[in-house]
Amino acid sequence: MQVQDRPGTPRNTRRRVAACAVFLALVLAAALAPAYAAAAPASAAPTAQATRYVSEAGLTAHRAAVVNAAAVVNAAAVKAQVPSTANPLPGLDPAGDPANLSVLVNKSRPLNPATYAPADLVNARGSGQYLRAEAAAWLNGLFQGAADAGTGGLAVVSGYRSYAQQQQVYSSYVNLYGQAQADLISARPGYSEHQTGLAVDVGNANGSCGLSTCFGDTAAGMWVAANAYKYGFIVRYPNGYTNITGYSYEPWHLRYVGVDLATDMKRRGFATLEQYFSGNPSVHASITSGADLVAADAAGRLLRYPALPSGGYGVPVQIGSNWTGLKQAFVVDWDSDGVYDLLAQWNNGTLGLFKGWPGGAFSTQIVVGTGDWDAMTITVGKWSSDQGYPGVVGYFPDGGLRYYPNTSGRALTYRVDIGTGWAGLGLTMADWDADGANDILATTSSGLLLSYPGNGVGGFKGQPSIIGSGWGTMKALVPGFGLSGPGTRSITAQTVDGYLVDYGLGLGVWGPQRQVGNGWGSMKLFK
Numbered sequence: 001m002q003v004q005d006r007p008g009t010p011r012n013t014r015r016r017v018a019a020c021a022v023f024l025a026l027v028l029a030a031a032l033a034p035a036y037a038a039a040a041p042a043s044a045a046p047t048a049q050a051t052r053y054v055s056e057a058g059l060t061a062h063r064a065a066v067v068n069a070a071a072v073v074n075a076a077a078v079k080a081q082v083p084s085t086a087n088p089l090p091g092l093d094p095a096g097d098p099a100n101l102s103v104l105v106n107k108s109r110p111l112n113p114a115t116y117a118p119a120d121l122v123n124a125r126g127s128g129q130y131l132r133a134e135a136a137a138w139l140n141g142l143f144q145g146a147a148d149a150g151t152g153g154l155a156v157v158s159g160y161r162s163y164a165q166q167q168q169v170y171s172s173y174v175n176l177y178g179q180a181q182a183d184l185i186s187a188r189p190g191y192s193e194h195q196t197g198l199a200v201d202v203g204n205a206n207g208s209c210g211l212s213t214c215f216g217d218t219a220a221g222m223w224v225a226a227n228a229y230k231y232g233f234i235v236r237y238p239n240g241y242t243n244i245t246g247y248s249y250e251p252w253h254l255r256y257v258g259v260d261l262a263t264d265m266k267r268r269g270f271a272t273l274e275q276y277f278s279g280n281p282s283v284h285a286s287i288t289s290g291a292d293l294v295a296a297d298a299a300g301r302l303l304r305y306p307a308l309p310s311g312g313y314g315v316p317v318q319i320g321s322n323w324t325g326l327k328q329a330f331v332v333d334w335d336s337d338g339v340y341d342l343l344a345q346w347n348n349g350t351l352g353l354f355k356g357w358p359g360g361a362f363s364t365q366i367v368v369g370t371g372d373w374d375a376m377t378i379t380v381g382k383w384s385s386d387q388g389y390p391g392v393v394g395y396f397p398d399g400g401l402r403y404y405p406n407t408s409g410r411a412l413t414y415r416v417d418i419g420t421g422w423a424g425l426g427l428t429m430a431d432w433d434a435d436g437a438n439d440i441l442a443t444t445s446s447g448l449l450l451s452y453p454g455n456g457v458g459g460f461k462g463q464p465s466i467i468g469s470g471w472g473t474m475k476a477l478v479p480g481f482g483l484s485g486p487g488t489r490s491i492t493a494q495t496v497d498g499y500l501v502d503y504g505l506g507l508g509v510w511g512p513q514r515q516v517g518n519g520w521g522s523m524k525l526f527k
Contacts, residue, residue, distance in 0.1 A: 094109070094273070094277040094486075095309070095486075096109070096112060098111045098112065098113075098116040098118075098195075098196055099116075099118065099119075101134070101198065101256065101257060101258045101261075101485075102257055102258065102261055102485065102486045102487075103196060103198075104273050104274075104277055105191065105192070105193050105195075105196060106191070106245065106246060106273075106274065107183075107187075107188075107191060107246040109191075110190045110191045111190050111191070111192075111195055111196070114163060114189070114190030115163045115190070116163075116195060116196075117162060117163075117195075118132050118160070118196065118197035120132050120133045120134075120197075121133075121160055121197055122136045123136075124136045124139055124156050124159050124200065125139065125140065125143065125156055127155075127156035127159070129156050129157070129158055129159030129160070129200070130159050130160040130197065131159045131160060131197055131198070131200055131256075132160075132196075132197040132198055132256075134256070134258075135197065135198050135200070135232075135256035138231045138232045138233070138256060138259075139156075139200060139231070139233075139256075141231045142154075142224075142227075142228060142231040142233060142254075145223075145227060145230070145231065146220055146223055146224065146227075149223050149227075150219070151218075151219040151220040151223045152204060152205055152206060152218075152219060152220055153204070153205030153206075153220065154202050154203070154204065154205055154220055154224070155202065155203050155204065155205045155207070156200060156201075156202060157200075157201040157202060157203045157210060157211060157252065158194065158200070158201040159194070159197070159199070159200050159201075160194060160195070160197045161192060161194040161195055162195065163189050163190060163195060164189075166187065166188075166189040166190075166192045166194065166195055167189040169186060170182060170186045170187065170188050170189060173185060173186045183246070184242070184246075184247060184248045185247065185248055187247075193236060193253075193255055198255055198256045198257070199236065199253065199254065199255050199256070200233075200253075200254050200256075201250075201252045201253055201254075202220075202224065202252055202254060203215060203252055204218055204220050204221075205220075209221070210252075211252055212252075213239075213249055213250075213251060215251050215252050216239065216249070216251030216252075221251050221252070224251070224254070225238075225251065228254055228262070229259075229262035229263055229265065229266040230259070230262075230263075231259070231262075232256050232257060232258045232259040232261075232262050233254040233255065233256050233257070233262060234254065234255055234257055234262050234265060234273070235250075235251060235253070235254060236250070236253050236254065236255040236272075236273070237249060237250040237253055238251075238271050238272065239251070241271055241272050244272050244274050244275065245272055245274060255273075257273070257486075257487075258485075258487065260484075260485065260486070260487035260488045260489075261276075261485070261486045261487030262487070263434075263487065264276075264486070264487035264489075265487070267434070267436055276486075277486075284358065284359050284360050285339045285340065285356050285357065285358055285359070285360060286304065286319040286320075286340075286356060286357075286360050286361060286362065287304060287319070287331060287340035287356060288340075289306070289307055289481075289482065290331075290480065290481030290482060291307030291480055291481055291482035291483045292304055292305060292306050292307050292313075293305040293307075293313055293478065293480075293492065293500075293525065293526075294319075294331050294342075294525075294526040295520070295523040295524060295525045295526060296323035296324075296326060296329070296523070296524040296526075297522060297523055297524075298522045299324075300321055300322050300323045300324040301318050301320070301321055301323070302318065302319050302320030302321065302323045303316040303317065303318055303319070304316060304317050304319050307482065307483050311483060311484050311485075311502075311514070311516070312516050312517070313516065313517060319361075319362075320362065323344075323524075325346055325347050325348065326344060326345070326346060326347070326524055327345045327346065327347050327374055328345050328378075328476075328524070328526075328527065329342060329343065329344045329345065329524070329526045329527070330342070330343045330345075330379075330380040330526055330527050331526045331527070332380050332381065332390050333390070334353055334355070334389065334390060334406065334409060334410075335355065335389065335409030335410065336388055336389050336390075336409060337409075339356040339357070339358055340356045341353060341354060341355050341356045341362070342354040342356070342362060342526065343368075343380055344365075345373055345374070345376075345378060346373070346374065347374050348374065349370065349371055349372050349373050349374045349375075350367060350369070350370055350373060351367070351368050351369035351370070351373045351392075351412070352365040352366065352367055352368065353365065353366040353367075353368050353410070354366075366410060366411075367411075368406075368410060368411045368412050369404075369411070369412050375396055375397065376394040376395065376396055377394055377395055377425070377426070377427055378392050378393065378394030378427065379392075379393050379394065379427040379428055379429040379440065379527065380392055380393075380429065380527070381393075381429035381430075381438050381479075382438055383403055383405075383429070383438055383454065383458060384403070384405065384456070384457050384458035385456050385457055386405075386457060386458060387405045387406060387407060388409075389406040389407070389408070389409050390406060391403060391404055391405045391406045391412075392404040392406070392412065393418070393427065393429065393440065394427065395419075395422040395423065395425075395427075397423060398423065399420060399421050399422045399423030399424075400417060400419070400420055400422070401417070401418050401419035401420065401422045402415045402416065402417055402418065403415065403416045403418050403458055404416075405458075416458060418458065418459055418460070419460070422442070424444070424445055425442040425443065425444060425450075426442060426443035426474075426477070427440060427441075427442055428440070428441040428442075428477040428478075428479065428491070428527065429441075429479070430479040430489075430491060430505070431489070431505075432451040432453070432467065432505065432508060433451070433453060433507065433508040434489075434505070434506070434507045434508060435453075435456075436456065437453075437454045437455060437456030438454045438456075439451050439452055439453050439454045440452040440454065440460075441467075441477065441491070442464075443471045443472065443474065443477070444472075445472065446472065447469055447470050447471050447472030447473070448466055448468070448469055448471065449466070449467050449468035449469070449471040450464045450465065450466055450467065451464060451465050451467045452464045453465075467510070468510075471493075473495050473496050473497075474493045474494065474495060474496070475494045475495065475496055475525075476493070476494040476525045476527060477491050477492075477493050477494075477527070478491065478492045478493075478494070478525050478526070478527050479491060479527070480492050480502070483502055483516070484502070484504060484511075484512075488504065488511075489504070489505040490502050490503055490504050490505055490511070491503045491505060492516065492525075494520055494523070494525050496521070497521060498518055498519050498520045498521030498522075499515060499517065499518045499520070500515065500516045500517035500518070500520055501513060501514070501515050501516070502514055502515075502516045
């Protein structure tokens with residue numbers, strides 16, 4: 001085989017304390033195919049079971065694959081910075097429904113209707129402040145976590161505010177500080193996160209630094225900033241992001257967005273919801289979401305099935321033609337420019353790149369590898385933090401596993417041998433254990449699904465584990481991002497009889513599974 005080159009200040013604290021007093025006073029006073037079916041046959045539902053380590057007796061060859069000397073990197077040499085395996089673009093556009101847990105509310109996105117009131121408010125921790133039921137339940141865990149960490153504990157200061165209450169609060173700030181300053185520290189009525197019932201202001205249990213930036217420097221404030229995401233909360237207005245959020249630093253203002261979204265923001269380094277939902281920098285590109293599904297039909301039409309907020313797929317849009325002769329293909333941001341590209345493994349032995357253009361459509365083929373690529377079983381993704389681009393991992397019929405780094409965003413240039421004993425396994429690259437480093441998910445001829453944990457620097461760590469059985473009926477496993485809502489991850493499986501089943505991914509565990517389509521038997525899914 002050849003790989004071929006081709007071309008908070010003290011003044012602010014005093015202002016906050018004064019504002020807090022005013023606020024507390026006010027509070028006290030006031031149809032194309034494929035089709036979609038409702039139920040899958042038994043063959044479409046392999047077992048997604050709890051992880052267990054591969055037995056000594058049954059899978060010696062697979063164990064050998066991850067202890068190959070070329071694959072294992074000494075733990076001391078593993079870098080702290082692992083590759084970002086999450087989708088480079090958000091799964092879905094920001095929600096506008098005020099009842100949606102991921103609703104984006106800011107100065108340019110008011111609530112609709114402006115006088116919206118949640119239907120499921122509950123008294124949060126008996127504080128007399130109200131939150132939506134799910135947010136209040138997770139707040140209990142956050143408070144317990146803070147107490148267990150020895151921070152001195154937290155207190156609820158403020159929760160839900162109605163349109164009328166927010167109108168009073170905002171007007172009082174305008175009277176105190178003038179409109180320009182009020183707009184930095186308070187939302188106008190109809191534009192407030194507190195009105196969603198998903199925002200809560202917290203403070204130290206002893207009352208110190210109440211609604212003041214100094215809260216962020218206390219033990220409780222620092223713990224909240226580092227750990228709130230584990231309970232589905234984010235610090236909504238972090239320090240240094242006023243130019244993005246429109247509001248000054250508020251370490252006490254927490255927003256519930258759900259554990260999936262909050263964890264995804266943490267993993268990918270997004271500090272604000274505005275940045276998380278900024279979307280594809282080229283909104284007119286042919287593929288704009290990692291939740292969408294791309295496939296080629298028997299006639300060679302390239303189709304994009306847009307993900308729907310309901311969790312299924314919409315009417316397909318044709319984005320290409322003449323896609324016959326594929327062995328398999330992948331949707332990947334090959335050159336890391338924020339626009340999705342296509343990598344095609346052809347039956348004639350060529351590996352070709354079709355670069356996605358910001359305005360839509362793709363480039364003509366750029367050959368990134370020639371020879372006998374058709375003889376390989378491959379998977380594509382970010383395999384090493386040493387490289388800024390995704391690469392290729394695969395094996396020949398001899399079972400020798402190789403990693404081909406992509407060092408330039410275009411052609412492949414060399415290979416690294418990383419394992420043995422892989423013959424006959426199906427390969428998919430995904431972050432099974434949610435540690436930020438991609439893993440290899442492998443299906444065996446007997447239908448077992450194995451997870452080989454990646455170390456983030458081009459090799460493996462630990463031993464493989466069995467994470468499911470009955471997967472021999474699957475033609476393709478496609479990693480997805482956002483199909484069940486922002487921040488969610490999943491594997492969409494195509495069965496041999498044409499069903500699509502989506503399996504949620506958690507922190508090394510399976511989430512809910514559901515059928516999301518049928519009639520896909522003749523389709524070639526892009527992984």
